[in-house]
Amino acid sequence: MTDNTNMHLALIMNFSASPHTIGQWRLPRSFRGDSYLDASYWERIARTLERGCFDMLFFADSYTLHDRYQDSPDAAIRYAVQYPRLDPLTLVPMLSRVAPNLGFGVTGSTTFIPPYWLARNMATMDHLTEGRIAWNVVTSYSRSEAQNFGLDDIPEHDLRYDMADEYMQVCNKLWSSWDEDAIVMDREAGIYADPTKVHRIDHEGEFFKSRGPLCVPRSPQGKPVIIQAGASPRGLQFAAQHADVIFATPTASGGMAKHRAAINAALEAAGRSRDDVKVIWGITPVVGESEAEAKAKRDAIQANIHPEAALVLLSGHLNFDLSTLPDDVPLSDIEVSGVQAFARGQKMTAKQYAQRMAEGGNNLITGTATQVVDKMEALYTQGEGDGFMIVTHALPSSIDDFVDLVVPEMQRRGHFRSQYGSQQLRDRMFNETPNE
Ligand SMILES: Cc1cc2nc3c(=O)[nH]c(=O)nc-3n(C[C@H](O)[C@H](O)[C@H](O)COP(=O)(O)O)c2cc1C
Numbered sequence: 001m002t003d004n005t006n007m008h009l010a011l012i013m014n015f016s017a018s019p020h021t022i023g024q025w026r027l028p029r030s031f032r033g034d035s036y037l038d039a040s041y042w043e044r045i046a047r048t049l050e051r052g053c054f055d056m057l058f059f060a061d062s063y064t065l066h067d068r069y070q071d072s073p074d075a076a077i078r079y080a081v082q083y084p085r086l087d088p089l090t091l092v093p094m095l096s097r098v099a100p101n102l103g104f105g106v107t108g109s110t111t112f113i114p115p116y117w118l119a120r121n122m123a124t125m126d127h128l129t130e131g132r133i134a135w136n137v138v139t140s141y142s143r144s145e146a147q148n149f150g151l152d153d154i155p156e157h158d159l160r161y162d163m164a165d166e167y168m169q170v171c172n173k174l175w176s177s178w179d180e181d182a183i184v185m186d187r188e189a190g191i192y193a194d195p196t197k198v199h200r201i202d203h204e205g206e207f208f209k210s211r212g213p214l215c216v217p218r219s220p221q222g223k224p225v226i227i228q229a230g231a232s233p234r235g236l237q238f239a240a241q242h243a244d245v246i247f248a249t250p251t252a253s254g255g256m257a258k259h260r261a262a263i264n265a266a267l268e269a270a271g272r273s274r275d276d277v278k279v280i281w282g283i284t285p286v287v288g289e290s291e292a293e294a295k296a297k298r299d300a301i302q303a304n305i306h307p308e309a310a311l312v313l314l315s316g317h318l319n320f321d322l323s324t325l326p327d328d329v330p331l332s333d334i335e336v337s338g339v340q341a342f343a344r345g346q347k348m349t350a351k352q353y354a355q356r357m358a359e360g361g362n363n364l365i366t367g368t369a370t371q372v373v374d375k376m377e378a379l380y381t382q383g384e385g386d387g388f389m390i391v392t393h394a395l396p397s398s399i400d401d402f403v404d405l406v407v408p409e410m411q412r413r414g415h416f417r418s419q420y421g422s423q424q425l426r427d428r429m430f431n432e433t434p435n436e
Contacts, residue, residue: 006432007380007415008387009407010058010105010280011049011399015086018079019060020391021284022313022358023304025080029297029394036395042091045396046099052403053417055428056103056134057095058227058247058389059088063112064145066316069308070323073144079309081316089121096129103425105134105227110164112140112149116210119174122224123216131220131424136227137242139164139235141338142319154319157337158234163207168242170208173201175223177213193217225426231259231341240266240277244426247389249282250362251341256281256383264384278386278429281379284360285372286393287401298366301359301393310358311350317342317357322350360391369405373413 017036018024025031034041049057065083067073076083092104106125108118118135125133139160140146146154155163182197201212228239229247239246246263250256260279267274286301288294315322318331319338331346331353346353356362365375376388392398410416422428 006417007376007410008055008278008280008429009052009416010056010387010389011045011054011402012058012060012282012389012391013045013088014060014082015088015091016080016082016084018082019395020082021301021305021360021393022079022081022309023301023306024393024395026304027300027394029300029397031395032397034396037086039091039094041396042095043098045399046095046102048396048399048403050099050102052407053420054102054403055387056105056132056425057099058105058134058136059091059107060136061085061088061107062138062140062142062145063109064142064148066142066312067144068142068319068321069312069315071321075308075312076316079306079312081309081312089125092125092133093128096132101132101420101423103132103134103225103428104129105136105225107136107138109138109140109145110167111155111160112145115167115170115208116174116212116214119171119214120216122171123175123214123219126219126221126224127216131426133221134225134227134245134425136229136247137164137168139230139238142316154337157232157340161230161234161238164238165241166205166207169205170201170203170210172223173203174210174212174214175219177201178216178218180218183217221424221426225429231339232344233262235341236262236266237269239263240270240272243277245278245280245429247280247282248383248385249341250383251345255362256379256385260384274384279383280387280389281363281383281385282361282389282391283363283365283376283379284391284393285402285406286360286364286366286398287369287372287405289368289405291367291371294366294368294371297394298364305355305358307351307355310354314342314350314354314357322354325350327351360393369409372406373409373415376410377413377415 013019065076066081143153177199179197183193184191198213203210225244227245228243230239251259286298311322317339318336320336331343336343365372411418421432
């Protein structure tokens with residue numbers, strides 16, 4: 001890799017006591033004097049990320065709890081497995097004021113939310129953030145989510161993506177339903193907007209029907225930055241067609257290089273070039289001032305993982321009750337309807353992979369800032385990536401660690417901006433020259 005590489009950085013959270021690694025809430029360094037239920041906690045995180053010049057704060061989300069394991073919600077509640085789970089969208093207008101450059105990624109499901117509601121919401125957020133909003137398009141994966149929305153079960157995997165394709169069409173039409181110059185504001189004539197420049201969409205498709213126009217004027221970015229994380233063949237086909245940013249994790253069946261090759265092939269099949277999409281890899285850095293300090297932090301993470309809680313998390317993502325699986329069966333032997341990429345080709349057993357996931361996934365990096373950035377450089381090359389999605393552990397101190405220790409080392413090596421350039425998120429992701 002060359003100097004003056006412009007890496008992108010996002011931080012993944014959910015509005016929860018324990019976002020992505022198991023037992024985060026009980027780590028000795030977590031929630032000292034604050035709580036994830038306090039607005040001030042989120043303001044502090046947003047300010048920290050702004051200080052570190054992050055591209056965005058990204059909120060993963062779903063509308064349920066992980067209750068597939070033993071077909072019961074008890075363990076998810078008992079151990080706070082990505083639970084409780086509040087609505088992150090409500091945080092965005094507030095945080096965008098305390099962090100005036102930071103972008104915000106928010107998850108919305110094409111399986112449950114009507115497209116008109118979603119399109120309106122995102123356009124409103126794009127106005128309020130002055131063009132810093134991104135939408136993480138998910139098709140969702142769990143039965144209990146479906147049941148919260150009045151369905152008996154989640155629609156079948158590939159059908160969800162067929163629905164999502166049409167959903168994107170509807171949203172794109174709604175976001176274009178106001179011409180850019182529709183607002184006239186002619187005070188003398190008393191005309192606010194030109195009705196010939198605001199259009200119905202009259203969409204009537206296989207899954208959705210919407211008349212339009214959207215009741216929100218054209219937003220600063222025109223539409224949100226589109227993020228997607230599907231990793232199955234059908235999911236990649238969808239991402240390649242619609243995404244600006246692909247959030248990737250190494251798949252069991254071949255690691256980063258193979259997954260990147262699959263993304264490239266899907267982009268080619270969709271008639272898009274690799275420059276049209278930014279690929280952001282998930283990593284979990286555990287950083288210390290010394291190697292020994294970093295290792296001690298990692299030991300604390302491992303000591304806090306309740307094995308049953310780990311299985312709850314994995315069962316939830318697979319939409320499969322892993323308590324029914326014999327201990328020695330590799331995950332590749334089961335057929336799942338949830339996040340298929342977590343099981344396909346996976347030679348580990350449920351317990352082994354659940355532990356890995358509970359610690360923060362396949363790219364756990366423990367060490368000093370120098371060691372972490374060395375590893376990031378290697379992963380950047382290996383995955384032909386454009387940046388990283390940072391997974392947290394102690395909250396919010398692991399975010400402080402990254403911003404105070406790792407970001408300066410990235411800047412020193414010319415891999416990351418030291419001040420913001422572009423104001424809007426899409427421009428920042430695509431049009432900034434290195435180290436602007
Ligand atoms: C890294 C990663 C992050 C994801 N984040 C979310 C999320 O926040 N909310 C959600 O409902 N689904 C999430 N998903 C699930 C996907 O959106 C998708 O529904 C699921 O992966 C099934 O599609 P696939 O088989 O194509 O991967 C995520 C998946 C991956 C691999």
